[in-house]
Amino acid sequence: MNIAILSGKGGTGKTTVSTNLALALNANYIDCDVEEPNGFLFLKPKVYKTQKVMVEYPVIDNDKCVSCGECVNVCQFNALAKVRDDIMLFQKLCHGCGACEIVCKYNALTYDKRQIGKIEKGIVRDINCNRGILNIGEPMAVPVIRELLKGLSDGVNLIDCPPGTSCNVVNALKYSNGAILVTEPSQFGLHDLKMALELVKMYNIPFGIVINKDDGEDNIIKRFCKEEKVRLIGTIPYSKDTAVIYSKGEILYDDLHHKRIFDEISKTLKEVLSWT
Known part of the structure; x- marks a missing residue:
């Protein structure tokens, strides 16, 4: 099962969701945001192999x-x-x-x-972690993404997609059996979520939405999900504690409160994507 985690815009918490769900699901983590691959900053895997692209x-x-x-x-x-x-x-x-x-x-x-970039492979907590890194000044990320996604491991692979809805995201979605769309309860978040939804629907794969920085209210994203009959997988509360842990480069899943949140999201995710 290859699960793409994407967002219509940057800064919604896509990598936060990806890295913590990798631990909750004991899944492989693949960072396809090759222009700014930040997932390793949180998971901190031991890199054992590097290859040129x-x-x-x-x-x-x-x-x-x-x-x-x-x-x-x-x-x-x-x-x-x-x-x-x-x-x-x-x-x-x-x-x-x-x-x-x-x-x-x-x-x-x-x-x-x-050479236009490289791929790094590492491991942490028995989880395989791969990322692509595009060389500074190179305009085309797709060759790095394609090489990164060749021969994905068996089991569950979480594909941390680039932000937006460009061809970089399209090339990551080609390898996916399901998708998680990460958004935030704002007008910008809703606007870009709609574009990401249209892209995912083109591939006819199951998907659901995770709201990051949720205010706990009946906000515009929740109303949109109800109106469009889109499954809401879970929410991550807007919290100072979350921001403090994140700012230190630490994994939220190691905190008991956040562990419960991501365990619940992973449980609902399995129902939405119909896999056991």
């Missing part, structure tokens, strides 16, 4: 290139440009599709590889 990019042989511009015309990502009599390459825009090499009649293009 490589992507291909074209190399132009200037002795063979006649600057005909065919490679420029075929590139859908504007990674190649013709400037007077030269062909310029923008490595970080290249998606490695290979079209430029195919259309080159002079065999002036070959492919090489470069």
